[in-house]
Amino acid sequence: MVFSVFRFGDYLSEYFVCTGCALLCDDIEVDxxxxxxxxxxxxxxxxxxxxxxxxxxxxxxxxxxxEGIDKAVQKxxxxxxxxxxxxxxxxxxxxxxxxxxxIDLAKMTGAYIDDTSSFCQGPLVEAILQEKLKTCTLxxxxxxxxxxxxxxxDPSNSHPRHLSRYSYYPRGKERQRGWxxxxxxxxxxxxxxxxxxxxxxxxxxxxxxxxxAEFMEALVSSLSGKVPKTSFDYxxxxxxxxxxxxxxxxxxxxxAGLGLVYSLEQLDPLFKLMDKLxxxxxxxxxxxxxxxxxxxxxxxxxEETGYINRLKFDPxxxxxLHGPEYSIVETLYNKKVDAxxxxxxxxxxxxxxxxxxxLKDIPLITxxxxxxxxxxxxxxxxxxxxxxxxxxxxxxxxxxAEVTLKKIIKTDRLTDHEILKxxxxxx
Amino acid sequence: xxxxxxxxxxxxxxxxxxxxxxxxxxxxxxxxxxxxxxRLSAVIMLDPKDITRLSIKDGETVALRNGHGKVxxxxxxxxxxxxHSGIAYMLNSPWSNxxxxxxxxxxxxxxYKDFEVTVQGSKGEKVTGIKQLF
Ligand code: SF4
Numbered sequence: 001m002v003f004s005v006f007r008f009g010d011y012l013s014e015y016f017v018c019t020g021c022a023l024l025c026d027d028i029e030v031d032x033x034x035x036x037x038x039x040x041x042x043x044x045x046x047x048x049x050x051x052x053x054x055x056x057x058x059x060x061x062x063x064x065x066x067e068g069i070d071k072a073v074q075k076x077x078x079x080x081x082x083x084x085x086x087x088x089x090x091x092x093x094x095x096x097x098x099x100x101x102x103i104d105l106a107k108m109t110g111a112y113i114d115d116t117s118s119f120c121q122g123p124l125v126e127a128i129l130q131e132k133l134k135t136c137t138l139x140x141x142x143x144x145x146x147x148x149x150x151x152x153x154d155p156s157n158s159h160p161r162h163l164s165r166y167s168y169y170p171r172g173k174e175r176q177r178g179w180x181x182x183x184x185x186x187x188x189x190x191x192x193x194x195x196x197x198x199x200x201x202x203x204x205x206x207x208x209x210x211x212x213a214e215f216m217e218a219l220v221s222s223l224s225g226k227v228p229k230t231s232f233d234y235x236x237x238x239x240x241x242x243x244x245x246x247x248x249x250x251x252x253x254x255x256a257g258l259g260l261v262y263s264l265e266q267l268d269p270l271f272k273l274m275d276k277l278x279x280x281x282x283x284x285x286x287x288x289x290x291x292x293x294x295x296x297x298x299x300x301x302x303e304e305t306g307y308i309n310r311l312k313f314d315p316x317x318x319x320x321l322h323g324p325e326y327s328i329v330e331t332l333y334n335k336k337v338d339a340x341x342x343x344x345x346x347x348x349x350x351x352x353x354x355x356x357x358x359l360k361d362i363p364l365i366t367x368x369x370x371x372x373x374x375x376x377x378x379x380x381x382x383x384x385x386x387x388x389x390x391x392x393x394x395x396x397x398x399x400x401a402e403v404t405l406k407k408i409i410k411t412d413r414l415t416d417h418e419i420l421k422x423x424x425x426x427x
Numbered sequence: 428x429x430x431x432x433x434x435x436x437x438x439x440x441x442x443x444x445x446x447x448x449x450x451x452x453x454x455x456x457x458x459x460x461x462x463x464x465x466r467l468s469a470v471i472m473l474d475p476k477d478i479t480r481l482s483i484k485d486g487e488t489v490a491l492r493n494g495h496g497k498v499x500x501x502x503x504x505x506x507x508x509x510x511h512s513g514i515a516y517m518l519n520s521p522w523s524n525x526x527x528x529x530x531x532x533x534x535x536x537x538x539y540k541d542f543e544v545t546v547q548g549s550k551g552e553k554v555t556g557i558k559q560l561f
Contacts, residue, residue: 020456046449049456056458119536158447190444191516192509206509209444209541262540310535327535348561349459349520352527352537354495360561372459373521373561 017405018043019093019388020050022289022398023138023159023166035409037389044160051389051408054370058383069382069414069422076341076365076380077426080109083339083363089328090345091115092291093368095393095405098416099297102343103304105424110315112337114328115297116290116345118309123267124256124287125298126308128400132267133274136253136284137399138165143172147249149186152212152259153288154193159398162288163195167255174251184245188215189259205242208232212263216273219243223276252283261287289398291345292387296396332358341365341423343416346372367419384416391415436548439480443471443491443526444540445519460557468520469498469554471546472505476512483548490549493542496525498555502548515546521560 106113155162187196218228222243277283298308385391454463
């Protein structure tokens with residue numbers, strides 16, 4: 001059976017969404033045979049691997065022994081009930097429906113709640129939701145952007161279809177001549193990444209490690225008609241040339257990667273640059289969010305509490321506690337949590353071992369479609385359906401657009417939100 | 428190589444920056460415990476000058492150490508990069524995370540993209556397996 005979407009006249013069938021990254025490409029065609037995905041068309045190699053599923057699916061276990069879902073749910077409920085300071089973490093690879101239940105579960109149990117944005121794109125998403133940074137959609141980029149800057153970002157590796165679907169190669173409504181004539185691609189990075197290679201020497205700006213803030217300040221000077229200076233003696237002529245390109249942009253976008261986020265101590269230099277660019281031109285910023293629904297978690301928590309991450313709920317108090325001290329990194333560093341539920345994430349893989357190892361000493365519950373390092377250390381593991389392949393749901397793309405996920409194949413596994421619901425009922 | 432030879436290999440200090448790679452990401456989607464994921468993750472990409480300073484050959488194993496941990500990975504000459512002697516690249520993975528520091532600034536963000544390691548050739552030693560990391 002081939003599911004596909006062809007818009008010929010009135011004929012309309014469906015495309016599917018890839019959840020391999022926060023681009024959430026919604027033009028995926030699949031060939032399903034005997035309830036297995038046989039071929040995936042249009043996705044990148046990472047997306048194909050995501051949609052075909054992992055080779056080591058998670059098994060439902062309690063204390064390392066295979067068990068039924070009811071027993072696993074009961075054990076998970078008792079762990080969370082008995083904990084004084086539980087942590088609920090993950091959510092990057094969870095549906096918005098599950099994320100909302102996670103927030104309710106955190107309220108119910110007085111838990112810390114956090115997600116991966118806490119140690120990656122969080123500050124940018126927060127600034128966008130607080131309207132401190134001007135943003136746009138990826139569709140705006142496709143149709144209108146003429147100057148595209150990848151700053152500390154390498155989409156050729158992190159979001160392989162960014163350039164072909166949205167930012168560089170496509171012909172857009174106002175960019176009919178595509179990349180050859182209508183778009184200028186710029187890379188600002190500490191290394192010549194695969195994306196930087198496309199920019200050639202002319203539009204690749206190699207800066208030193210942690211040099212981003214100074215480079216931003218130099219650009220602001222140059223855009224203000226002053227001589228740009230940096231402590232690392234960046235060639236002034238090149239900064240002046242770059243600021244000329246930016247000044248003349250009709251619709252500019254900064255696609256901000258982790259290189260930029262980790263380099264800035266605080267966001268002020270970026271705010272100043274964006275303000276200056278918008279005095280002279282029309283500039284937007286989109287965070288290069290990695291996991292498919294990290295931004296969804298930020299939106300859902302923001303709607304509920306006014307914060308995007310790093311919270312602790314107090315059952316006796318309506319107002320949640322918020323701040324870096326409630327982040328997963330600090331709570332693990334200071335050994336503040338006594339149990340954790342991990343959903344749609346693998347902190348033992350993604351966090352520095354020096355703090356992740358503190359998870360090994362407490363009861364852990366993992367909900368995930370696949371075997372992960374965290375799952376291998378968990379007291380309870382509960383497999384869930386893979387979002388967008390085995391489960392419906394909604395998610396928020398890196399630019400804030402909501403995307404509907406449609407299930408492709410049937411599974412006996414419950415969805416992430418069904419599992420959370422069962423745990424909440426058991427508590 | 429005997430223990431004595433191993434001791435004589437030079438040690439150098441390098442700054443490490445982590446980055447992403449689509450092939451490694453794809454391997455991760457298939458299995459975190461698979462051979463491909465280990466082969467593509469347990470790698471440090473070095474400038475040719477640093478390979479010479481270490482007296483090793485491209486593809487040999489090296490031991491990486493700092494105050495946070497120790498791992499053995501393969502040394503690889505970085506391909507398209509401009510000269511970057513003194514700076515090495517690792518892919519974001521449990522192998523790099525064994526070495527990533529968490530500063531005590533209370534800000535909740537590890538130093539994924541700038542940390543120091545001591546590197547020494549360890550020819551013949553096996554790459555640290557994912558299960559040995561934890
Ligand atoms: S770019 Fe991202 S969303 Fe698109 S197909 Fe690749 S992994 Fe999937």
